[in-house]
Amino acid sequence: MKNLLATRANPDVSSALAGLFPHDTSDQAISFAPGSPNQQLFPVAAMQAAFNTAIDQAGAGLFQYQTAQGNATLRQQLADRIHKWGQVTTTADNVVLTVGGQQGIDLVAKALLNPGDELAVETPAYIGALAAFDLYQPRYHAVPLTTDGIDLNALEDTLRRHPKIKLLYTVPDYHNPTGITMSTTKRQQLVALANQYDFVILEDTPYRDLGYEHAPLPAIKSFDTQGRVIFLSSFSKILMPGLRTGWLVADGDLLAAILKVRLASDLEANNVVHAAIAAYLTANDLDEHIQNLTQHYRRQRDAMVHALAAYFPEEVQYTRPAGGFFDWVTLPADLDAGELLTHTIQPQAHITYVPATNFYPNRDVHNALRLSYSGLAPQAIDAGMRRLGDELKAAIHATHPVV
């Protein structure tokens, strides 16, 4: 049957999302791999009440076909929210509800990329975005990150050499997988570069409300004067991923193209869920809920940062996230994080993480790894990091013996 499949779906080429979370059944297993939110913090009772309210209010009509763009009340609430926290002035008509942020990435790729089109991504990059982009067979240009976001000099150099780059994908707030946040100055300069070199920016920001040090920075979209930035976010990390609800903000031709491909993909969003989320937002203070989340996640982040300093060998480097779920660890160049995980760290220490390879479009970086602290209590983070630190020390000393 393989000869009948589209190249983009060839099962012999594994998806960037495949095999990420090796299963370890040991009692001692501690996994720093999944970037899932902590389900003990899900507002289940309030959401259940909101579903009842939505059904009571709209009755059978709630279950009827609606519009491709999605629930108008929720779109207005989101337009207000991005104005308040992101300094983006927009209207409900510019908001499109999506099946998680993931569908937003897919819709943007579908609207913009022909096979072979040039796409710039900051690296390392969110694995799910690479998996989505891969299906459209782009020509990738990897642009490295620095401590305050994408390396704009490297980006400009790439743009000079490849002026046909159409789209840049970035996660500016508490980036997955590094935890890095782009400075406000860089956000402004990035839009200026997009205007100069004529490309679209996809600003993907599901973690922007989960800052542990300061309020969210202005969205990149707030500096957009030509309608070339698409803002994308999601309820997955601030409410629950099972709602499968994200949203994007776009203008003009981009908005029209996204609505066109959206209609062909699935006709419309899940109106029942969206009406329930709208009822939840009316009856509850989302910012108060987010404050509660950040208090918990901040403690987990603190435990992780403390453990990195206390237990990791001095030969490794790591990021210091000011929000979000992730830390990025760079090992000496001759160590392969994937090999180490399979051959020693998982079997001997029952610790898992995600090795670097899948976060690079060409799968060509091996000496780094992503640690997630979002699903673990501080004690488990401490215990797991101590074991991981010991394994890394042993691996480094085995390859760099002290003479």
Ligand SMILES: Cc1ncc(COP(=O)(O)O)c(C=O)c1O
């Ligand atoms: C950067 C980024 N974008 C998008 C997503 C997709 O999330 P969802 O589809 O659940 O909104 C994730 C999920 O982890 C993510 O980290």
